[in-house]
Amino acid sequence: MNNNILITGAASGIGAATARLFHARGWQVGLLDINTEALADLATELGGCWYRQLDVTDIAEVKASLAEFCAKNDGQLQLLFNCAGILRFGYFEEIEHAEHVRIMQINVLGVCNMTHAAFPYLKAARTGQVINMGSASGLYGVPEMATYSASKFAIRGFTEALELEWARHGIKVADLMPPFVNTPMVSSQQHVPASLLRMGVNLQASEIADAVWRQVDSHAVHQPISLQFKLMYWAGQVSPAWLTRLSMRWLSRR
Template sequence: MTKKRAAASQTKTLFITGATAGIGEATARLFASRGWFVGMAARNSAKLEALANELGSDKCSWHPCDVTDADQVSEALQAFSQRTGGHLHLLVNNAGILHAGGFEDIPLHQHHNIIDINVKGVVNCMQAAFPLLKATPGAHVLNMSSASAMFGSPTLATYSASKFAVRGLTEALNVEWARYDIAVTDVMPPFVDTDMLGGPVRDKVKAITRLGVQLSAEDVAECVWNAAATRPLHDRVTKPFKVLALLQKHAPETLQRRVVKFLAGM
């Protein structure tokens, strides 16, 4: 039996970044509870270790790493691959940060951090994971994008741009990596009730008040589970955003900008 075919019959393996909180933690828990082996990455070692102890060392591995550091990412994936025999069925690029407010009011280093983590972090993980994905039949990369990758989002400009970048990477590699039997897709949830929307963010982003926060981290984890099976190029998660995506195809840009202005309270 070839290595690729042997891997197909084994326990499914997930490597997920941003596993210490919110959507990443909920997704790690869900996949582990459904029999997958889960490699969990994030910067906070204590949280990773506590979660790993809870899930059980036979169900997971934990890898402290900062996704902005390509060497750390590479080491994490090498350590993961030693636990999985060189296989990776699903890479979920979930680690991300958000800074909200008027563009000129957000310090430059925070704009840069968003790009470094949300965009360069995804690039680092995809490069480092490629050999494992290529060696695994039917491998899949699922990127955590956002509804803010549908329209440039006022008061979230750089965050929104970072998620457009994730969308671009997804669309390009969906085509490019098909030759290696690697699917590349993304999930684009609207607002989710996690620490990311804590603190002053809700006051700064009027769209949160207008649209509400309808999703929990567990809802999105379930959506990741379904997307891992059905693999739509973009999963917009909720019905209103699925409808909005249809409208976006046909509505004139002036109308679209009016909707964006209304949602942003501008």
């Protein structure tokens, strides 16, 4: 079986950059996104690779898409990259409740849906792997992006638990934890949180795609990305909670 990867949120940003990288390195690539037009353009760019429109919150669509892609790959899935996600910067009380709900549905339930439905195909591959799109905001709650931060805490916990559970099946589970990345999801925001002003947007989508590639051969559960955040991450592992909180207060101060 050729190596294959199925990517949600593949139409732009990190998902598209990852698709281009893995396709260039000989992998069979499957593209999933709710944005059909951009998805079709990318599939054409990549030589007509398989793609389907998908709302990751619709479990029936999720199951059908996985079955169709994996049928083309001997019923196996080597790598699932859960990249689909949405973001809204702003003060919690000023964001409509429906937007908070949608963030949790896509960022958390969508990952759960994809991963659960992918299990038999990952197991059949014998060396199956799941990589979840986490975030630096999953390390400590970030003001002005509270619900997004909460969703990434959920992904961090989900990843840690499933990595232990699925070891018995030979399936690796990990997540990537970058700070702000220069993608349409970030650049389209109207509100700019203080933490972004202080940290800046110093990563490109292609750098996260490189991290996905490295993770294929890594046994790490969490992959913090960028020197800036790696220092924060490892300091947070050994520092008392109050010091991490103090650091976040400084980053979030206007």
